[in-house]
Amino acid sequence: xxxxxxxxxxxxxxxxxxxxxxxxxxxxxxxxxxxxxxxxxxxxxxxxxxxxxxxxxxxxxxxxxxxxxxxxxxxxxxxxxxxxxxxxxxxxxxxxxxxxxxxxxxxxxxxxxxxxxxxxxxxxxxxxxxxxxxxxxxxxxxxxxxxxxxxxxxxxxxxxxxxxxxxxxxxxxxxxxxxxxxxxxxxxxxxxxxxxxxxxxxxxxxxxxxxxxxxxxxxxxxxxxxxxxxxxxxxxxxxxxxxxxxxxxxxxxxxxxxxxxxxxxxxxxxxxxxxxxxxxxxxxxxxxxxxxxxxxxxxxxxxxxxxxxxxxxxxxxxxxxxxxxxxxxxxxxxxxxxxxxxxxxxxxxxxxxxxxxxxxxxxxxxxxxxxxxxxxxxxxxxxxxxxxxxxxxxxxxxxxxxxxxxxxxxxxxxxxxxxxxxxxxxxxxxxxxxxxxxxxxxxxxxxxxxxxxxxxxxxxxxxxxxxxxxxxxxxxxxxxxxxxxxxxxxxxxxxxxxxxxxxxx
Amino acid sequence: xxxxxxxxxxxxxxxxxxxxxxxxxxxxxxxxxxxxxxxxxxxxxxxxxxxxxxxxxxxxxxxxxxxxxxxxxxxxxxxxxxxxxxxxxxxxxxxxxxxxxxxxxxxxxxxxxxxxxxxxxxxxxxxxxxxxxxxxxxxxxxxxxxxxxxxxxxxxxxxxxxxxxxxxxxxxxxxxxxxxxxxxxxxxxxxxxxxxxxxxxxxxxxxxxxxxxxxxxxxxxxxxxxxxxxxxxxxxxxxxxxxxxxxxxxxxxxxxxxxxxxxxxxxxxxxxxxxxxxxxxxxxxxxxxxxxxxxxxxxxxxxxxxxxxxxxxxxxxxxxxxxxxxxxxxxxxxxxxxxxxxxxxxxxxxxxxxxxxxxxxxxxxxxxxx
Numbered sequence: 074x075x076x077x078x079x080x081x082x083x084x085x086x087x088x089x090x091x092x093x094x095x096x097x098x099x100x101x102x103x104x105x106x107x108x109x110x111x112x113x114x115x116x117x118x119x120x121x122x123x124x125x126x127x128x129x130x131x132x133x134x135x136x137x138x139x140x141x142x143x144x145x146x147x148x149x150x151x152x153x154x155x156x157x158x159x160x161x162x163x164x165x166x167x168x169x170x171x172x173x174x175x176x177x178x179x180x181x182x183x184x185x186x187x188x189x190x191x192x193x194x195x196x197x198x199x200x201x202x203x204x205x206x207x208x209x210x211x212x213x214x215x216x217x218x219x220x221x222x223x224x225x226x227x228x229x230x231x232x233x234x235x236x237x238x239x240x241x242x243x244x245x246x247x248x249x250x251x252x253x254x255x256x257x258x259x260x261x262x263x264x265x266x267x268x269x270x271x272x273x274x275x276x277x278x279x280x281x282x283x284x285x286x287x288x289x290x291x292x293x294x295x296x297x298x299x300x301x302x303x304x305x306x307x308x309x310x311x312x313x314x315x316x317x318x319x320x321x322x323x324x325x326x327x328x329x330x331x332x333x334x335x336x337x338x339x340x341x342x343x344x345x346x347x348x349x350x351x352x353x354x355x356x357x358x359x360x361x362x363x364x365x366x367x368x369x370x371x372x373x374x375x376x377x378x379x380x381x382x383x384x385x386x387x388x389x390x391x392x393x394x395x396x397x398x399x400x401x402x403x404x405x406x407x408x409x410x411x412x413x414x415x416x417x418x419x420x421x422x423x424x425x426x427x428x429x430x431x432x433x434x435x436x437x438x439x440x441x442x443x444x445x446x447x448x449x450x451x452x453x454x455x456x457x458x459x460x461x462x463x464x465x466x467x468x469x470x471x472x473x474x475x476x477x478x479x480x481x482x483x484x485x486x487x488x489x490x491x492x493x494x495x496x497x498x499x500x501x502x503x504x505x506x507x508x509x510x511x512x513x514x515x516x517x518x519x520x521x522x523x524x525x526x527x528x529x530x531x532x533x534x535x536x537x538x539x540x541x542x543x544x545x546x547x548x549x550x551x552x553x554x555x556x557x558x559x560x561x562x563x564x565x566x567x568x569x570x571x572x573x574x575x576x577x578x
Numbered sequence: 579x580x581x582x583x584x585x586x587x588x589x590x591x592x593x594x595x596x597x598x599x600x601x602x603x604x605x606x607x608x609x610x611x612x613x614x615x616x617x618x619x620x621x622x623x624x625x626x627x628x629x630x631x632x633x634x635x636x637x638x639x640x641x642x643x644x645x646x647x648x649x650x651x652x653x654x655x656x657x658x659x660x661x662x663x664x665x666x667x668x669x670x671x672x673x674x675x676x677x678x679x680x681x682x683x684x685x686x687x688x689x690x691x692x693x694x695x696x697x698x699x700x701x702x703x704x705x706x707x708x709x710x711x712x713x714x715x716x717x718x719x720x721x722x723x724x725x726x727x728x729x730x731x732x733x734x735x736x737x738x739x740x741x742x743x744x745x746x747x748x749x750x751x752x753x754x755x756x757x758x759x760x761x762x763x764x765x766x767x768x769x770x771x772x773x774x775x776x777x778x779x780x781x782x783x784x785x786x787x788x789x790x791x792x793x794x795x796x797x798x799x800x801x802x803x804x805x806x807x808x809x810x811x812x813x814x815x816x817x818x819x820x821x822x823x824x825x826x827x828x829x830x831x832x833x834x835x836x837x838x839x840x841x842x843x844x845x846x847x848x849x850x851x852x853x854x855x856x857x858x859x860x861x862x863x864x865x866x867x868x869x870x871x872x873x874x875x876x877x878x879x880x881x882x883x884x885x886x887x888x889x890x891x892x893x894x895x896x897x898x899x900x901x902x903x904x905x906x907x908x909x910x911x912x913x914x915x916x917x918x919x920x921x922x923x924x925x926x927x928x929x930x931x932x933x934x935x936x937x938x939x940x941x942x943x944x945x946x947x948x
Contacts, residue, residue, distance in 0.1 A: 384605040389689035389717065393755060396610075396690055397652045403606040404649040410604055506588060514581075 082171040088117050088188035095121065098171050105178075108132075110140050115148040116188040126181035128200025135161040136183060136196060152187050152194050164197035176254045180330075206232070209311035209333065211476065214350045218314045226256050226330035232313040233260060233328075237320060241265070247278060255286035256330040260316075264556045265323045265549070270339060270518050274325045289329040289336050298516050303481040306517035308340040315349045323554035325518075339520035339553060342512065343537050345477035346370070351540050360539035367538055369474035373482040376468040377414045378489035378501055380460070384410035386497030402458035411494035413461040418490065420447060421469055422483070524552050542567075608687035610652070612661065613645040613743045614716070616671055616706050617697030617729045639667045640705060642674035644686055645693075645733070645743050656744045659737035671709040688715035693746050694722040694765065697729045701781070701797055701804050703772070710765055718766035721750040721758070724797035726785040726806070735790070745790045749782070752827060760817045760824045761793055772799065776912025776923070780816060783808070800906030807900065807908070815897020818890065819845055819862065819909045829871060832885040837872040838945070847914040855926045858919065860911055860937050864890065867944045879945050887941050894939045902932045911937060 082098070084091050092107060099105060104124040111117045120136055140148065143159040150158070156165045168174040174193045178184050181199035206228070209221030222229045230244055241263040248254045259278060261271050277296035286292060293307045294300065310316050311333045316326050319337045327336040346366045351359040383390055384399065391399065406413060424443030431439055448462045472482045485508070492500030515522035525533035533550055535541040544566055548558045619641045643665040651660040664681055668674035679686060694716070696706060701724040710716050723746060725732040733742045750762035758764065761782040771779035778800045785794035795808035796816055807813060817825065822845040831837050843866040852858055870882055877885070901909055912931060916923040 385603075388605060388608070388687060393690045393692070396605075397647070400605050400608075400610060401649055401652045403604075406606060409606060507585070510585075510588070 114145045121184040126201045127183045131198045162196040216353045221311045222333035236317040250286040253285040258328040260326040288332045289334045303484040308337045309334045339517035356542045369471035373472040374485045378493035382493040382497045413457045417465045603685040608685045610647045611644045611691045613693035615643045615695035615729045616700045617641045618699035658735040658741040696724045760821045776916040777910040778906040778908045798908045811896035812900035814893045834875040838868040839871045841867040849918045862939045865942045869946045
C-alpha cells in the first residue's frame with residue numbers, strides 16, 4: 074500500500090501569504106530564519122533558511138549583500154533573472170510549491186521569495202557541520218588511498234568524479250523516504266554497466282515506499298534479491314577507490330546522503346574475499362592472502378562444528394596424541410563438547426556486542442575481560458575445556474578476516490554447530506549441501522552469485538581465489554560488463570620485461 | 579513449492595548417511611582403551627573330571643581385559659601408573675567384552691586402541707579373529723601380538739616402571755605414530771595374509787624380559803595350528819622377505835664385529851615361466867640400503883658388502899629350512915608362485931611344495947660408509 078502523500082501546495086504571488094504557507098507547513102520551528110529585504114522601489118523579498126544548516130556568512134555575502142546593493146531595476150526582473158544577474162551563487166534552482174521549496178531548505182539550502190512571484194529560489198549554501206574526509210575505520214589498508222566516503226552526498230560524488238574523469242560517469246539523483254526526503258544517487262558508467270542492471274536498479278529504487286532512509290542499509294534490505302538469505306547480495310564500501318574500481322567493472326553504485334557506506338551491485342560471492350589492497354600489492358602475496366581469507370571463512374563457519382562432530386561422533390579421526398590432549402581437558406568439564414562450544418560461542422557473541430556498543434575505552438576493557446578473563450577463568454573453574462576456548466577464539470578471529478561475510482558466518486556457524494551436534498559429519502554434509510544449493514541459486518541483480526565458479530567462467534578465475542598479475546587481467550568481468558570488455562591491451566607483459574638491459578649491453 | 583520438493587528429495591537421499599550416528603559418545607564420557615588383551619583361562623573344576631582333555635577344551639573361558647588410560651595421567655602414558663585394567667570373562671570374546679561394558683564406569687572407546695595382545699592359548703584365530711573383524715570399534719590398524727605364556731605376567735609392571743603397553747606400542751611403531759616397524763603387523767595385514775593363497779600369516783611373538791617386554795619371535799599360523807618361531811635367523815628371513823618396506827632402522831650383526839643399520843629395501847621374487855613344478859626356481863632380488871654402524875676391523879665397503887651378502891644368504895637358508903620343517907610357508911614363496919605361475923599352483927597347492935623348491939637370493943646392496 075502506497076504511503077499517503079499530501080497534495081502539493083503551490084506558492085502564491087503574495088510574499089506574506091507565502092511566508093504564512095511556509096510557517097504553516099513547518100509548524101513551530103524555532104530555527105527557521107526569515108530575513109526580510111525591503112528596498113525603496115523594489116518588491117519585498119525574504120531570505121529563508123534554517124539556523125545551523127546554512128552558511129550564514131555565505132548568505133550575507135552572496136545573497137543579501139548583492140540584493141541590497143544591486144540596481145533597483147534588476148530587482149524588478151523575474152526571480153531567475155535576478156539569480157542569474159545579481160546573485161553570486163553558482164548552484165541554484167527554483168520551486169513552485171511549498172513542499173519542494175521546504176525540502177530543499179531542510180537539506181540546508183537557502184530559500185529566496187519575492188513578492189509578486191509565485192515561485193521561490195533556493196541556493197546551495199549548505200553550512201552545517203560535517204565530518205572531514207578521513208580514513209575509513211572498517212576498511213583500513215596498508216597500501217592505497219586513505220580517503221573514505223563521508224556523510225555528505227555531494228562530497229562522496231566528488232570523490233568518485235575525481236577518480237573517474239570520464240563523461241560517461243553518470244549520477245542519477247532521486248529522493249527517497251516520505252519523511253526524511255533523503256537524497257540518493259545512482260552512479261554508473263555509461264557504456265560499461267549493463268543497461269538492464271541500471272534499469273533494474275532504478276526500478277527497484279523508485280519502487281521503495283518508506284517513510285525514512287537513514288542509512289544505506291535500509292535501501293540494501295529493500296532492494297536486495299534474497300531477503301531471507303544470510304548472504305548479502307549487495308556489497309557496501311566506505312572506500313572511493315574500491316567503489317570506483319567496481320564501477321569500472323560495470324557495477325552500479327548507490328550513494329545515500331547521511332552515510333559513508335556506498336552500495337554496489339551486482340555482488341558476487343568472491344567479492345567478499347577481495348580487498349582493495351589485493352590489486353595494489355604484488356600478485357603472489359595478494360593471492361596468498363586471498364586464499365587465507367577463504368580458508369579463514371571456511372574455518373569461521375565450520376571450525377566449532379567440526380570440533381563437536383569429531384569429539385561427539387568421530388573420535389577416531391583425531392591423531393592419538395591430539396585426542397589424548399582434548400580428552401584429558403574435556404574430562405574435567407561438566408559440559409559435553411556441543412554444550413561447551415555452543416555456550417562459549419554465545420558468551421563470545423555477547424562480549425563482542427558489548428565491546429562494539431560501549432564507548433571505545435570501555436569496549437576495549439570489555440574485550441579484554443571477555444577474551445582473557447572469562448575464558449581463562451572458565452577453564453580454571455572447569456566449566457569449559459581449553460581446546461574449546463582456543464577453537465571459539467580462533468573462529469572469532471577468522472570470522473573478521475572476511476569482513477563482508479561476518480554476519481553470514483556468524484549465523485551459519487550456529488547452524489552448523491546445531492547440525493554437527495545432532496548428526497555429526499552427516500549433519501555437516503547435509504548443511505554443506507543445502508548451503509551450496511542455496512548459494513548456486515542466489516542471484517544479484519540477475520547475475521549468478523557464485524560466478525565465476527557456477528556458472529564456470531574460466532577467464533574470471535584469474536581474479537578469484539588467486540589474483541593473476543595485472544597484465545593477465547585484461548578483460549572486465551563478462552557477466553557484469555557490456556560493451557568494452559578489454560580494459561588494457563590483451564595480455565601485454567609489463568613494459569620493462571622485454572630484455573631492456575640486454576639491448577644496452 | 580518446487581524448491582521445497584527438491585529440498586525434501588535431497589534430505590531423503592541424505593538420510594542413509596545418518597547410519598551409525600547413534601553410536602556416539604561425547605569425548606568427556608568415554609574411557610580410552612589403549613590395548614585389548616585376550617587369554618584363555620581353564621576351568622579347574624572340570625579339569626579334574628575323568629575325560630580331562632576334552633573337558634579342558636570344552637570348559638575354557640575367555641578372559642578379556644581392556645587397558646585404559648587414566649584421564650589425568652594420559653599424557654604421561656609411558657609409565658605403568660597411567661593405565662588401569664578392567665577384566666571380565668565369558669564364553670566368547672564378545673561375551674567377555676559385553677561384561678566389560680557393564681563393569682566399565684563409562685563408555686569404553688576402542689577407536690584409539692593400538693594393541694590386541696593375545697595369550698599363547700588364545701592366539702588361534704577361532705578365539706579372536708571373528709570378533710576383531712566384525713567389531714565396529716576395533717580399527718584394522720590395531721597391532722595384534724602373541725605373548726609367550728600368560729598375558730597377566732607379560733603386562734604386570736610396577737607403577738613407576740615403563741608400561742608394557744607403551745613398550746609394545748614402541749615395538750610395533752618404533753619410528754613413531756602410524757609408522758609401523760618390522761614387527762608392526764596390523765590386523766589388516768594379518769587378515770590379508772590370512773585369506774591369501776600361498777602364505778602362512780604370522781604375528782609377532784613377545785615375551786617378558788627383565789627390561790619389560792621384547793620381541794621373542796613369530797607366531798606362524800599354519801592352518802589350524804600355531805607354531806611359535808623363536809629362531810632369530812628365521813624371523814630375520816621373514817622380516818627381509820615379507821616386511822621389506824619396514825626394514826628402516828633394523829640392525830644386522832655380521833662377522834668380525836661389523837654391524838650395519840638398514841635404511842630401506844625392496845624385494846622382488848622373480849619366477850621364470852615354467853611348465854612343470856619341478857622346474858620352479860624362485861629368485862629373490864633384494865635391494866638394500868644400509869649404513870655401516872660398526873666396523874672395528876676396518877673393512878672396506880666391498881668386504882662389508884660381501885659379509886652382508888653372506889649373512890643374508892645364511893638368513894634365507896635358515897628361513898627356508900624352518901619353513902620346510904614347519905610346512906608353513908610364512909615367507910610367502912607359494913604366494914609368488916600362485917601370482918606369477920598360476921597354472922603351476924594347482925599342481926603343488928596340496929603338496930609340500932617347499933621341499934622341492936630351491937630359492938636363490940640376489941642382493942644389490944648400497945652401503946654408506948658414513
